[in-house]
Amino acid sequence: MTSQHNSRTGQCMRLARLSWQRCLALVLVLLPLACRVPARAASASRARRITVIFRFDDYAGSGSSIGDELLTVFQKRNIPCTYGVIPYVSETFTDDPANCAAIDPGTAGRLTAAARTGLVEVAMHGFAHRDNAMAPKSPGSESEFRGLGYSSQLRMLSAGRAALESLYHVRVTTFIPPWNSYDENTLRALEDIGFEMVSGSGQTHGIADSGGFKKLRFLPYTCTPGHLREAVDFARISSDPDPIIVVLLHAFNFFESDRDRGQFTYQTFGDLLSWLAAQPDVAAQTLSGAARTTRDLGYRRLRTFSARRGLRRGNEPPFFTAQNAEFFFYHSTPPRVRNAHR
Structure with missing residues (x-):
């Protein structure tokens, strides 16, 4: 009886030991898997810096008063912002500055001090932000530049930049196309007169990468x-x-301007900026600042990002969903693509 009891006890102990060993082995297998994402996030956070850029469109148009109020919000937190300023005013489309009124100096002047300190970048947001009749029309296909000849676009871009530089006494190197729409003539003209940065929506508009546009940098808005x-x-x-995040702002994002579409008050947006400023792995820049400090901003990165996002999201933003959140930041060119073209 005693020997049987001892035998059973030994079997139980061996089973318990075996079960414990199996559990330990299972834990050792699963633990790295369970920790993989947090560990990767932590190491990535230590090794990298996330760049965030704010782009406010339509200043001097519908967004001038909101833009003035936002300037104070950005200044209080020492966070820079790129303002897309419309240099001319016209009721209808024109490519001739003689047919336009200049931007109101009083409105424009409210950005001058911030522009000179670098807190605000003045970018050229089109010519007069009017739709031309040259591009094929469909819902959401408005464009001020696409479809125009090279000489017309060159005249508009040269005159618009000269007007802004005369007002602000700063160099204007970033172009934000109205409705995020442009064509190959736009890029050729921009490069020929010394622009450095183009910020659209991430679409390539069917423009092939023919080896040109070596001087231009591209940074689309992402969220x-x-x-x-x-x-x-x-x-x-x-x-x-x-990773680079470009946040697109319009006047209609704020309740003070649009009660129906507004998502933020100045206060709640300021709270968001305060949160951002407290993140140790985040650095805020302007579009032109990123052009100076980031190497991988060529057309190939834009084309690769557009192709990847197009497979998942389809056409033009801005209807963002959680399913597409992986594209809320601008992806780098994959190393195999980047290295293959060096």
């Missing part, structure tokens, strides 16, 4: 302010070596 926190979170857990 709206309501998705900024998500964008930072996804950038953190990604393995991307150079």
